[in-house]
Amino acid sequence: MKAEDLKRVVKEKYGSIANQSLLTTQTGCCSGTSCCGELEFSMIGDEYQNVSGYNQEADLGLGCGLPTEFAGIEKGNRVLDLGSGAGNDCFVARSLVGEEGTVTGIDFTEAMIQKARQNLAKTGFKNIDFILGDIENMPLEANTFDVVISNCVLNLVPDKFKAFSEIYRVLKPGGHFCISDVVITGTLPDKLKEAAELYAGCVAGALPFDDYLTIIRQQGFSQPEVKKQKKIEIPEDVLLKYLSKEELEDYQSGNHGIFSITLNASK
Template structure:
């Protein structure tokens, strides 16, 4: 996986598989196991419990998030909300409950299988103000200054060009609009064998970068008032490590002063 396109293609393949076989593979793409190796094991290491939230739809919850971005997004009635990497629609439906009938929610995802699943879930609920579009969040098919709030849940870490994504978020937001993103970041220098693992790439660390570099990309895109609203450490079970890595790499990883974290961060377009 030497190119960004190869990395994106792998992630797209894994998430498309998740959409097609959601019941069997639920929870396995984000910090999950390799379905080809152990199809019955399920690890939802980072996923949060959405079940008590208004708007929750069980068929839209694939267990691959790493936070609750809508909790910190400051959504209000009438907002137009964009969810990046919307999957089967979980965060979109939660956001829809916040913005009400006068608001609008748009989900964008690059997997046509996910888009199809999300649209079916929206139709089942009878929603007329939730729309799902197929597209690349590094080059969104949306006009400038058209969104009030951008949310995303454990998606940007999967993609390599975070600078382009944050530039796109800035472009589509209205003046005074803001984002709230839950994502995975790293702390410390990881073994190269760990970060280069193709199977780990489509798992929890994917294209995750150092926390300070991540926040730096947000600042470079022009956002102000950047705030980390929540931080949670992610512990990868030994079972998952052993499916993806050899013993030498695992030992090197555990011996290092490194950490994987889920953060929820906000920023404003002034």
């Protein structure tokens, strides 16, 4: 899929999600009518209910981890959330930075920014803002943030070199990121890669894990460390929508896998 087509699919799908009023319960990235369309298996978004700052109205069930858990966010920090959606992780981060810090969310889907601002207006918080922008070319000054977080977003960005380069640029010297994302091991069947719904569902846009780490290091980051990982199991009935029985057997018998990971690295 070409970069511009992938961006269009993601923007349309997540714009639709933002405009829905039916997402009252979530089981993860692929809950019911959410980002995976006909794919109805559940991703492994971590439990937020007991997390300080959790805002249920801002939780659209689109994550694959809990990056704030390992982000080392401190009072007074300036935090940036990439692909902030309806603001869920921003509200959690705000509880950690306190009144002295600030949190900025960036998203390239206008409907998501609108949803996040509506959620923010209900809180009265003055130290969170949501801006419209592309992660590959962020309208933000260099050396600005102490911590960058993101939750199941960078795998959807076509040019991950640019994305991590931009993360490096906006971080202060000595700053760090903590990202929850999806990676693959082995080879993902071409038919899965070509499924647009899977691209918008956080799976087929994922990179091989080793390539992911290579990009991070090439952009100048040091000490990348995986804090948490979990394999994502896709039910056979879902796989059979894209694979023949023979292809399914090969896929299951090989060294293939899709993982949710949370990792950090420093500038």
